[in-house]
Amino acid sequence: MPRRAGPLFLRRFGVPCWALARVFGRDAMYWHRQEIGLGRFSVVGTTVRRGKLPVQLLADEHHERCDGEKVYVATTVGAGCCLGAEVAEGADAPTLTKAYRVFQEEARDGEPDYAPQTVSTDGWKSTQAAWKELFPTILIILCYLPAWLKIRDRGKHLGQQFGELSRKVWHAYHALSPRGLRQRLKALRIWAGRRLSGDVRKYTRELCDKYKVEFCK
Incomplete structure (x- = not known):
């Protein structure tokens, strides 16, 4: 397979099979069969x-x-x-x-x-x-990660405050019980309302509300 990895990678960019045959040997049908056979294995x-x-x-x-x-x-x-x-x-x-x-x-x-x-x-x-x-x-x-990525992508400009936000978000995630998670998310939501603004505050609050419902039933 390592010998075929390079030519098959080039197929991703539309390199025709006849060109692969000219550079790597074999014939065009060989490389065509290699490509269409990729999804056959379990x-x-x-x-x-x-x-x-x-x-x-x-x-x-x-x-x-x-x-x-x-x-x-x-x-x-x-x-x-x-x-x-x-x-x-x-x-x-x-x-x-x-x-x-x-x-x-x-x-x-x-x-x-x-x-x-x-x-x-x-x-x-x-x-x-x-x-x-x-x-x-x-x-x-x-999954907790997609909600965090929304916050991260919009909060990188916050400098040191972004580090504090990161610690608080993941501190909530590592709670050992539903009650602990509920308390940490509540504290995070209050903190976000006081210290954050714009989309960063919006998505932080959204995380708190969404995961409080999902994990603290």
């Missing part, structure tokens, strides 16, 4: 060879373009390993369900009764609906 079967599949997962859609059209790569990871990556043409629930079903089928090839316990996702409802459709007993966990 991702789960390739990456998880021994032991049980992880039951704590994270899922998200990576936005990409294919032939000029926007697509979404439905990605599943767990235990530090990529377990699934399937292209979806849309971001609606039925289309994402079809894409994530590839992971489900590959996982159950190895473990027929496989049923993950949790999956961490961002707030996109279609992603959550897809996982509930595929694994009805799964617990959906709202």
Whole structure:
């Protein structure tokens, strides 16, 4: 595979197969077959060879373009390993369900009764609906990171105050109980109202309200 990685990387930029054959050898059909064969292998079967599949997962859609059209790569990871990556043409629930079903089928090839316990996702409802459709007993966990990234991207200009904001946001995240999280988010919201302004204050308050509801039920 290392010998083929370079030529296949060039295909991403539209280098034709006949040009690859001229530079790297073989013929044009060889490189065409290499490209179309990339998605044939089971991702789960390739990456998880021994032991049980992880039951704590994270899922998200990576936005990409294919032939000029926007697509979404439905990605599943767990235990530090990529377990699934399937292209979806849309971001609606039925289309994402079809894409994530590839992971489900590959996982159950190895473990027929496989049923993950949790999956961490961002707030996109279609992603959550897809996982509930595929694994009805799964617990959906709202990922904290996307909300923090909204704050970070708008607060870098704050200088030293940004460091203080960062510490407070992650101090809340590391609370040891729902009660502790609720108290820390409340304190963060009050602090943000007094010390922040504009979009930084808006998204900090949004984080506090959203995750207080999600994690402190």
